[in-house]
Structures are given as C-alpha cells and as structure tokens.
Amino acid sequence: MSEETKTEMAKKEYKLVSAIGTFMTALGKGRIYSTITMDEEKMTIQTKPAKKSTIPVLYYEDITDVRVTKKITGYYIFFMLVALLCCFAAPYTIILVPIFAWLGMNRIITISLRSGNQAVLYSGSKKVTEEFVTAVKNIAKIS
Template sequence: MSDSVEIQTAKKEYKLRSATGTYIAALGKGRISNTITMDEEKMTIQTKPEKKSTIPVLYYEDITDVRVTKKITGYYIFYMAVALLCCFAAPYAIVLVPVFAWLGMNRIITISLRSGNQAVLYSGSKKDAEEFVAAVKNAAKLPEK
C-alpha cells in the first residue's frame, strides 16, 4: 500500500472576448472568443473562429513577457467619423463619439515566448484583461512592472 499523496491544483479558466469588428466578417459580428484553461505547468487556448488561433498551448517556463495594448476597432472608428460628420446637422451627436470609442476598445494581450513567437489574445473588457495578465505573470513568475 502506497502512502503517496497526490495533490491536484484546480484548473483556472478565463473567457476573453474581443470587441465587435475585430476582423471583417461577412456574417456575424467579427468577434474573437478565447477560452484559456490554466493548470500548473501550461495554459491551453481555444479560439473561435479557429482560423484566428495563434498558439494553442503555452508553457509558463517559455513565457518571457506579457504586454497589453489598446486599439479601437475599424468599425467603431468609422462610426466615430460618421458621428462627427453628423455634428454639423445635430450638435448633440458629439455624445456618440465617446460611446463608440468605449464600445470599440480592444485590449490586445501579447504573450512573448523564448522562441520569438507571440500569442495574441483580445479582450473587450479591461477587468478581464487585467485579471488574466496578472494570473499569467504570477504563473510564469514574471516581475511586475
């Protein structure tokens, strides 16, 4: 009879979803959805649509950097321009410009690896992006900046 104790770490799952219009789609809203499952040594990334997938499995020991940048999607830049043009006829349309900027804001999470490859994830939510980046930095033992 063996007295070894098996310790299992609970898997943590994150769901990140981009803002509408991240890519041009004939049908649908052009969103990228990522489901990231983190265990003790790696994270598995499932991306929908699959053709937008970068790297499906990342090992924490290979991660060298995690960066977050912001970008407004092309659809919402167009909507902001139209709202600005509408201001000539209806000055109150200026209120739509910050609303469209907020709706179209994407956080682009770039995870750099030792090999030089990069995994790119998108999040329309600031809170979800910050929580995920903190978890990745903690798991990969990267210094906080």
C-alpha cells in the same frame, strides 16, 4: 510556488471576448472568442473562429513577457467619423463619439515566448484582462 497556488491555477479558466468588429466578416459580428484553461505547467487556448488562433498551448517556463495594448476596432472608427460628420447637422451627436470609442476598445494581450513566437489574445473587458494578465505574470514569475 506552493502547492495551494498551483491547485488554484489548475482550476482557472478565462473567457476572453473581443469587441465587435475585431476582424471584417460578411456575416456575424467579427468577434474573437478565446477560452484559456490554466493547469500546473501550461495554458491551453481555444479560439473561435479557428483561423484566428495563434498558439494553442503555452508552457509557463517559456513565457518571457506579457503586454497589453489598446486599439479601437475599424467598425467603431467608422461610426465615430460618421458621428463627427453628423455634428454639423445635429451638434448633440458629439456625445456618440466617446460612446463608440468605449464600445470599440479592444485590449490586445501579447504573450512573448523564448522562441520569439507570440500568442495574441483579444479582450473587450478591462477587468477580465487585468485578472488574466496578473495570473499569467504570477505563475510565470514575470514582474
């Protein structure tokens, strides 16, 4: 890898925010906020709330795989069911079902390590997820 690429990666920071309702909470929106700072040899992950943190530091040479899956959060599944039930009284509420599916869509980024451990990150944004996954695969030399 060239020095220019390493210098670019050293300056990279990604902010991932999950969809509302990723986890159940009495107060707040149930979002997970992750700030990933990438330097030449590792990435540092800061997660809020702290109890949702998996692995705080990942070294690029230890990364074996990066996968992205999609999942709709529990809150929005509930809202989708309510909208479907409302269709009997007001058929136009069917339009709410795809809206709730779009709002509740989470992208789950799973980074697998040589040791068998996995770091899990959540993002509600497709664009940010694709940029982050592409950057990780490029610097970790994963195809």
